[in-house]
Amino acid sequence: VPVNLDSIRAAAQRIAGHVHWTPVIASRSFDAAASAAHAREIQVQFKCENLQRAGAFKMRGAANRILALDPDGRRRGVAAYSSGNHAQAVALAAREAGTSAVIVMPADAPRAKVAATRAYGARIVFYDRQRESREEIGREIAEREGRILVPPYDDELVISGQGTCGLELVEEAIDIDAFLAPCSGGGLFAGSSLAVIALAPGTRCFPVEPETADDTRQSFAAGERVTVPLPPTIADGLRATSPGELTFPILQRTAEAVLTVSESEIVAALRFLLFRLKLLVEPSGAVAAAAVLCGKLPPGVHRPAVVLSGGNVDPETLATLIAAQGEPSAGAHPGH
Amino acid sequence: VPVNLDSIRAAAQRIAGHVHWTPVIASRSFDAAASAAHAREIQVQFKCENLQRAGAFKMRGAANRILALDPDGRRRGVAAYSSGNHAQAVALAAREAGTSAVIVMPADAPRAKVAATRAYGARIVFYDRQRESREEIGREIAEREGRILVPPYDDELVISGQGTCGLELVEEAIDIDAFLAPCSGGGLFAGSSLAVIALAPGTRCFPVEPETADDTRQSFAAGERVTVPLPPTIADGLRATSPGELTFPILQRTAEAVLTVSESEIVAALRFLLFRLKLLVEPSGAVAAAAVLCGKLPPGVHRPAVVLSGGNVDPETLATLIAAQGEPSAGAHPGH
Numbered sequence: 188v189p190v191n192l193d194s195i196r197a198a199a200q201r202i203a204g205h206v207h208w209t210p211v212i213a214s215r216s217f218d219a220a221a222s223a224a225h226a227r228e229i230q231v232q233f234k235c236e237n238l239q240r241a242g243a244f245k246m247r248g249a250a251n252r253i254l255a256l257d258p259d260g261r262r263r264g265v266a267a268y269s270s271g272n273h274a275q276a277v278a279l280a281a282r283e284a285g286t287s288a289v290i291v292m293p294a295d296a297p298r299a300k301v302a303a304t305r306a307y308g309a310r311i312v313f314y315d316r317q318r319e320s321r322e323e324i325g326r327e328i329a330e331r332e333g334r335i336l337v338p339p340y341d342d343e344l345v346i347s348g349q350g351t352c353g354l355e356l357v358e359e360a361i362d363i364d365a366f367l368a369p370c371s372g373g374g375l376f377a378g379s380s381l382a383v384i385a386l387a388p389g390t391r392c393f394p395v396e397p398e399t400a401d402d403t404r405q406s407f408a409a410g411e412r413v414t415v416p417l418p419p420t421i422a423d424g425l426r427a428t429s430p431g432e433l434t435f436p437i438l439q440r441t442a443e444a445v446l447t448v449s450e451s452e453i454v455a456a457l458r459f460l461l462f463r464l465k466l467l468v469e470p471s472g473a474v475a476a477a478a479v480l481c482g483k484l485p486p487g488v489h490r491p492a493v494v495l496s497g498g499n500v501d502p503e504t505l506a507t508l509i510a511a512q513g514e515p516s517a518g519a520h521p522g523h
Numbered sequence: 524v525p526v527n528l529d530s531i532r533a534a535a536q537r538i539a540g541h542v543h544w545t546p547v548i549a550s551r552s553f554d555a556a557a558s559a560a561h562a563r564e565i566q567v568q569f570k571c572e573n574l575q576r577a578g579a580f581k582m583r584g585a586a587n588r589i590l591a592l593d594p595d596g597r598r599r600g601v602a603a604y605s606s607g608n609h610a611q612a613v614a615l616a617a618r619e620a621g622t623s624a625v626i627v628m629p630a631d632a633p634r635a636k637v638a639a640t641r642a643y644g645a646r647i648v649f650y651d652r653q654r655e656s657r658e659e660i661g662r663e664i665a666e667r668e669g670r671i672l673v674p675p676y677d678d679e680l681v682i683s684g685q686g687t688c689g690l691e692l693v694e695e696a697i698d699i700d701a702f703l704a705p706c707s708g709g710g711l712f713a714g715s716s717l718a719v720i721a722l723a724p725g726t727r728c729f730p731v732e733p734e735t736a737d738d739t740r741q742s743f744a745a746g747e748r749v750t751v752p753l754p755p756t757i758a759d760g761l762r763a764t765s766p767g768e769l770t771f772p773i774l775q776r777t778a779e780a781v782l783t784v785s786e787s788e789i790v791a792a793l794r795f796l797l798f799r800l801k802l803l804v805e806p807s808g809a810v811a812a813a814a815v816l817c818g819k820l821p822p823g824v825h826r827p828a829v830v831l832s833g834g835n836v837d838p839e840t841l842a843t844l845i846a847a848q849g850e851p852s853a854g855a856h857p858g859h
Contacts, residue, residue: 210546215576237801240551458838465573465803465834498801502794502845510842 188343190437192385195350195378202250202348205283209235209352211359211492216463217480224482230490231479232360236352237468237498241307243424244352244375244496245276245339251348252337253280261286266334268325270296271424272497273339278309289334291325297501340374341431353379356492357386365484365491367446367475370394370403371425373434375496380441383492391488394438395446395475397422397453403430403438404445421450421508424471424497444485448477454508456480460495461509470508472497524679526773528721531686531714538586538684541619545571545688547695547828552799553816560818566826567815568696572688573804573834577643579760580688580711580832581612581675587684588673589616597622602670604661606632607760608833609675614645625670627661633837676710677767689715692828693722701820701827703782703811706730706739707761709770711832716777719828727824730774731782731811733758733789739766739774740781757786757844760807760833780821784813790844792816796831797845806844808833 188194212233221229236244253265264287267277274290281288288309292301293316305311314324329336338345352375353366366383370376373394380392396403400418406429414429430438448456453470456477460468468476475493478484484491500508524530548569557565572580589601600623603613610626617624624645628637629652641647650660665672674681688711689702702719706712709730716728732739736754742765750765766774784792789806792813796804804812811829814820820827836844 212574238548242801461803462836462838465578467797467801467803500798502798506842506846509838 190343190346190378190381192382194347195354195382198251198347199351199354201254202247202351205250206246207239208355209238211356214464221479224480225484228489232363232492234352234356234492234494236494236496237466237472241275241279242497242499243272244349245272246279247351248345248348248374249276249280249337252342252344253284255344260335263333263335264288265337266325266329267337268321269339270300272499274304275307277337278304278307282308289328291321299501340372341433346374346378346434349374350378350382352494353382357383360492363390363490363492365391365393365488367393367395367478367491368494369425369471369474369496370396371427372431373438377434377437381437384441391443392441393444393446394442395448395478396425397474398447398449400425401447402428404447406430406435407442407445422453422471422474446478446483448474448481448483452477452481457508467498467500468495469497469500526679526682526714526717528718530683531690531718534587534683535687535690537590538583538687541586542582543575544691545574547692550800557815560816561820564825568699568828570688570692570828570830572830572832573802573808577611577615578833578835579608580685581608582616583687584681584684584710585612585616585673588678588680589620591680592671596671599669599671600624601673602661602665603673604657605675606636608835610640611643613673614640614643618644625664627657635837676708677769682710682714682770685710686714686718688830689718693719696828699726699826699828701727701729701824703729703731703814703827704830705761705807705810705832706732707763708767709774713770713773717773720777727779728777729780729782730778731784731814732761733810734783734785736761737783738764740783742766742771743781758789758807758810782814782819784810784817784819788813788817793844803834803836804831805833805836
């Protein structure tokens with residue numbers, strides 16, 4: 188099945204009732220800051236996937252993949268490897284579909300994420316990050332137990348599921364001229380940019396990634412998938428080392444350019460979203476907003492739609508991020 | 524002018540375009556936790572005044588008071604005393620009404636709040652918290668400069684303005700059986716409970732305050748306004764020492780009982796709202812949510828509407844609050 192507007196619409200129908208139609212919001216204070224950074228007027232519309240079930244857009248793709256299982260597949264159950272948002276999404280989607288899930292996680296994964304994944308009813312299998320490959324272990328378990336593997340992005344149903352984010356956005360947002368989303372494996376950007384362009388032709392699409400995790404930028408420039416060493420970014424959800432096999436060709440068609448942001452720009456955006464917009468967004472989820480806040484939009488873009496893709500942050504990590512700088516943020520929200 | 528449904532509707536018309544119609548949201552994970560705490564099913568609808576302009580409901584009352592000024596009043600300008608959300612609201616509302624504002628703040632007010640108030644264009648006059656009375660200084664400046672004093676709650680136009688929060692809530696929320704709001708001077712609760720009861724008769728109304736700042740509970744029990752010593756609560760917006768002269772008689776008519784929450788219950792609610800709902804709410808703004816989260820609802824209440832009244836927190840304060848406990852919150856949001 189190819190990924191296109193039809194497959195995305197089918198996904199939207201399939202997952203309705205299992206995912207939230209997340210709100211689209213605007214902020215005068217963010218617009219003021221973005222306009223100052225670009226020396227022209229910018230008006231942003233945010234798609235709040237941090238308010239999605241299980242805290243990130245990942246629920247869309249996981250639900251679409253798992254709800255599409257036939258009765259035999261549901262009897263067999265699913266497996267996935269992830270230490271992050273995909274793990275929780277697969278666990279929750281499996282529970283809702285009435286099937287079982289095994290999640291392969293590194294032995295040193297944050298305890299809170301392990302607890303959350305387990306709370307959704309999944310069985311956890313730990314592996315040693317230094318000596319074992321999670322892909323191998325995932326495939327082994329899937330084979331041994333007859334489970335269906337739910338990949339984080341390289342799967343037509345997963346990509347179509349993530350595309351429902353773009354579908355909702357383009358149906359609700361008003362008069363956008365650009366679409367920006369965080370990009371790692373590329374499922375969210377590929378699916379959503381397809382939907383946006385299909386329904387609002389001419390919308391300029393930009394995946395955004397950390398400077399230190401710029402595998403997609405390098406690949407886009409080279410015209411083929413490039414693999415980088417494990418990136419050291421604080422955006423822990425964007426540490427894929429290369430674009431996906433299925434997602435990259437879509438991105439090549441829909442993206443005009445790949446934007447990047449520095450680590451400190453990510454933190455500045457996270458803090459702005461938290462203290463002015465009162466929204467908790469995780470570092471990975473804030474990179475597209477960071478690009479707009481820090482003046483990275485190409486000339487001619489005035490009304491970008493920006494995905495805030497997730498909101499799962501550990502209390503300890505958040506405490507570190509907000510204590511990092513002394514900028515007077517709280518309460519200072521001119522025009523908000 | 525008495526405060527009633529008509530004065531609140533007039534306020535809604537007057538301030539439209541100057542305040543946000545804030546969203547009403549639900550959360551499966553909050554409902555699950557509240558249901559467990561009460562051993563019965565609870566479904567909450569939150570009115571998100573933390574997403575209001577200037578970060579709190581205070582903008583409603585300030586805008587209603589200031590936009591109602593006649594041309595002579597606008598020429599003269601306004602004055603207010605506050606170190607918190609009322610200061611920023613008066614400053615922003617004055618700017619939007621095209622008039623000037625002087626705000627009396629303690630010399631040791633948080634720099635971020637001073638900066639925010641100044642950024643809205645207000646002139647700041649500092650006073651010594653130990654030796655001077657802000658009320659006196661406020662009145663003195665108002666008299667000397669011919670300014671109109673905008674009281675934080677004891678004013679019909681201010682109470683009617685705050686009532687628009689309840690008006691919006693009752694128009695949007697579905698099938699509520701109770702209304703809860705944080706209570707200090709009582710403007711928000713008085714205005715909003717009036718609107719709620721007028722349009723949804725039979726709704727049971729509960730003001731909520733910190734245990735350590737229970738002047739309203741004491742007053743409600745005594746049948747007259749009681750003054751308490753300056754309360755030591757972390758809910759810095761709820762430190763009034765007695766209910767208002769105008770607000771208390773309204774509260775006596777509309778409230779069924781006054782609920783209270785402990786300091787640690789406030790922090791637990793703030794953390795839950797932040798890490799599960801991804802919403803930043805200040806301690807004062809979280810007390811009504813804390814009552815629901817911690818099992819304080821009276822028997823028979825199943826579908827409460829709860830105001831999250833503000834979201835202005837200093838980064839330093841927030842870092843302290845979220846580092847305080849080791850509870851595994853991030854990512855753990857069963858059913859969210």
